[in-house]
Amino acid sequence: MQTTDADVYCPESILEALPRGTVVTDLDWRIRYANQLVARALRCSINELVGEHLCVVGRKVRVVDSSHELLDFLVHLTKNPPDRLEVKMVQVRIPERRSIHITVQPYCPDGAVRVGYLFTFAEYTREAEIIEMKDHFISDASHELRTPMTSIKGSLELLLGGYAGELPDSATELLGICLTAVDRLIRLINDLLDIAKIEAGEMELHLNHVRILECVNRCVRAVSSLATAHKVTIRVESSDRIPEALADRDRIEQVITNLLSNALKYSPSESCIRVRVQAPAESIVVSVIDQGPGIPPDKLNRVFDRFHQLEGAKKGTGLGLTISRALVEQHGGRIWVESEMSRGASFHFELPALPANR
Numbered sequence: 001m002q003t004t005d006a007d008v009y010c011p012e013s014i015l016e017a018l019p020r021g022t023v024v025t026d027l028d029w030r031i032r033y034a035n036q037l038v039a040r041a042l043r044c045s046i047n048e049l050v051g052e053h054l055c056v057v058g059r060k061v062r063v064v065d066s067s068h069e070l071l072d073f074l075v076h077l078t079k080n081p082p083d084r085l086e087v088k089m090v091q092v093r094i095p096e097r098r099s100i101h102i103t104v105q106p107y108c109p110d111g112a113v114r115v116g117y118l119f120t121f122a123e124y125t126r127e128a129e130i131i132e133m134k135d136h137f138i139s140d141a142s143h144e145l146r147t148p149m150t151s152i153k154g155s156l157e158l159l160l161g162g163y164a165g166e167l168p169d170s171a172t173e174l175l176g177i178c179l180t181a182v183d184r185l186i187r188l189i190n191d192l193l194d195i196a197k198i199e200a201g202e203m204e205l206h207l208n209h210v211r212i213l214e215c216v217n218r219c220v221r222a223v224s225s226l227a228t229a230h231k232v233t234i235r236v237e238s239s240d241r242i243p244e245a246l247a248d249r250d251r252i253e254q255v256i257t258n259l260l261s262n263a264l265k266y267s268p269s270e271s272c273i274r275v276r277v278q279a280p281a282e283s284i285v286v287s288v289i290d291q292g293p294g295i296p297p298d299k300l301n302r303v304f305d306r307f308h309q310l311e312g313a314k315k316g317t318g319l320g321l322t323i324s325r326a327l328v329e330q331h332g333g334r335i336w337v338e339s340e341m342s343r344g345a346s347f348h349f350e351l352p353a354l355p356a357n358r
């Protein structure tokens with residue numbers, strides 16, 4: 001039989017030629033289309049897949065996969081249908097570890113009405129290994145750098161404190177510049193180590209009963225001289241009774257300090273930063289509200305991404321909010337931002353509260 005242009009360039013042939021497994025389901029998660037790549041990976045025919053529930057993909061992999069990640073993800077999706085494109089990396093062990101890059105989005109063929117969900121699957125093992133190697137390298141290098149940096153800082157502080165005798169003003173000034181730079185490097189190294197720990201799931205929290213308002217007051221005191229230097233006022237507001245939280249005090253103070261340092265960086269002189277502590281039902285919400293330039297609506301979620309800084313961002317590495325989000329989420333809470341351009345930014349985080357009668 002002769003193949004015509006119409007056969008070769010029809011959407012079906014193009015879909016089959018894609019290097020990604022493709023699955024389309026209806027709104028009840030029944031598979032309506034699967035390409036050959038998916039069928040081959042699952043060692044079955046396309047006909048066996050069409051009409052089955054989406055979770056059959058996870059179950060077929062589960063037979064040989066000692067991890068549950070793929071099936072768990074698909075089950076989770078069917079309970080929380082996505083409204084926009086979602087990207088997820090899952091690991092399967094069959095028996096060696098393989099990484100799969102999955103995208104899922106509502107399927108709206110006419111661009112308006114949703115009739116199902118469109119999935120793509122691609123092997124990502126090599127890329128995942130390279131990312132892992134890079135992360136290990138950053139983490140090992142940061143570790144190795146921290147000790148010498150700490151001794152450089154100690155020596156500078158001794159010199160500035162007069163350990164080697166009185167220094168001429170010019171030397172004091174230069175050593176002061178060195179100390180500021182070393183402090184920045186140590187902060188960066190600590191941030192990189194935190195990110196590495198968080199991503200490896202090794203960030204340990206030392207949980208205790210914590211009064212969040214006291215944390216806020218301590219953090220505000222710590223940045224008060226910086227605020228005075230910027231001619232910025234910080235006002236703490238709190239509702240009457242704030243329950244305690246089960247939290248790691250140092251880590252929560254790290255989050256508050258991150259938010260305060262951002263607010264200070266972007267606050268114009270003579271403006272006010274409000275730090276509000278409230279206790280709506282069974283939770284504690286801390287808000288840091290500034291009168292700075294604000295954040296454009298399409299960038300609101302991106303500010304939490306690793307190394308992401310907006311155009312015109314001031315000094316920093318773009319890690320503060322990434323670490324803050326991970327820490328808050330590890331406490332079972334959430335963090336978000338609200339902002340209107342030119343009307344300041346409000347960062348909020350919420351933690352579960354301990355029952356009041358404890």
Ligand SMILES: Nc1ncnc2c1ncn2[C@@H]1O[C@H](COP(=O)(O)OP(=O)(O)OP(=O)(O)O)[C@@H](O)[C@H]1O
Pocket residue numbers: 191258262263266290292293294295303304308309310311312313314315316317318319320321322345
């Ligand atoms: N209060 C704010 N007002 C306006 N933009 C902000 C505010 N807070 C954060 N941003 C934007 O979000 C970006 C990410 O913030 P983040 O705290 O993660 O990094 P950073 O402050 O640049 O560096 P780091 O905290 O690692 O020293 C900032 O670079 C800035 O562009």
Ligand SMILES: [Mg+2]
Pocket residue numbers: 258261262316319320321
């Ligand atoms: Mg910051």
